[in-house]
Every structure is written in structure tokens, then in C-alpha cells.
Amino acid sequence: MTTIAIIGAGPGLGLATARRFGREWFSVALISRSQNKLDRLVDELAADATTAAGYPADVQNRTTLAAALDKDSSELGPIEVLQYSPVPARNSCDPSSTPPPRTSPPRPNSPSSAPSPPSNRYSTE
Numbered sequence: 282m283t284t285i286a287i288i289g290a291g292p293g294l295g296l297a298t299a300r301r302f303g304r305e306w307f308s309v310a311l312i313s314r315s316q317n318k319l320d321r322l323v324d325e326l327a328a329d330a331t332t333a334a335g336y337p338a339d340v341q342n343r344t345t346l347a348a349a350l351d352k353d354s355s356e357l358g359p360i361e362v363l364q365y366s367p368v369p370a371r372n373s374c375d376p377s378s379t380p381p382p383r384t385s386p387p388r389p390n391s392p393s394s395a396p397s398p399p400s401n402r403y404s405t406e
Contacts, residue, residue: 282307282308282332282358283306283308283361284308284309284310284353284354284357284360284361285298285308285310285360285362285363286353286360286362288338288346288364288365288367289312289313289340289364289365289367289368290311290313290318290319291313291318291322291368292318292322295311295313295322295364296322296325296326298364299311299322299331300326300329300331303326303332303333304329304331308333308334309332309333309334310333310334310336310349310350310357310360311323311335311336312335312336312338312349313335314338319336320335322335323335332357334353334356334357336349336350336352336353337349340365340367
């Protein structure tokens, strides 16, 4: 059976994608940090007659993510489609965690890059 793995599965985009691919007879591997959330999503998909399984893993931990993908492949078959849509980590949107602005000196205006003065070709003077 053809399998889609949804990394960062949740009740919004992940579930909608799972339902859509399930209607096309894909098996669905759901990967998320919370086993409770995965169990709820798998139950919802089972009600739609979609073959699905949940695998807990944190996308920031390569070891657990690789293990989840390996387990998924061995249980549901080879992954042919992958959706990667985890929610960003809380500090990834924190302005204090962004790099400082560039401090390179401004580029001098050269004649070729200076703006042209407006033309007065329609002037009646």
C-alpha cells in the first residue's frame, strides 16, 4: 500500500491532508510529539476507513524522528509522500532570538544606480 508520512500531524492541516490521501487509499503515518493527540487523530481517520498509525517523535531530535520513520516504513510500507509541517518552536518567533541586523556600510550611489530626475516632456513651457 502507498504511504504518506505527515510530520507535525495535528487537527488542522495534518488531519485534512490525511483525510484527503486516505480517500485515495494511502496508508497514513502521523508523526507528532504527543501520543494522546496521535491516538485521537488515528481514531478520527479510522472512522473514515483510513488505515493510519501514530508515531511519537520530536522533529528537533533526529534520532526519535528517524526511528519513527523507520517504524512507519516497516509497519505501513515505504513512504512515497512526505508532508513536513511541524509547528515552529516557541523561541523561533521570538524577536530576541533573531540575528542582529547587518552592519555593513551603505553602498554609495553610482551614476548608474542613481534615480533619474522626472522628465518634463509634457511641459508647455
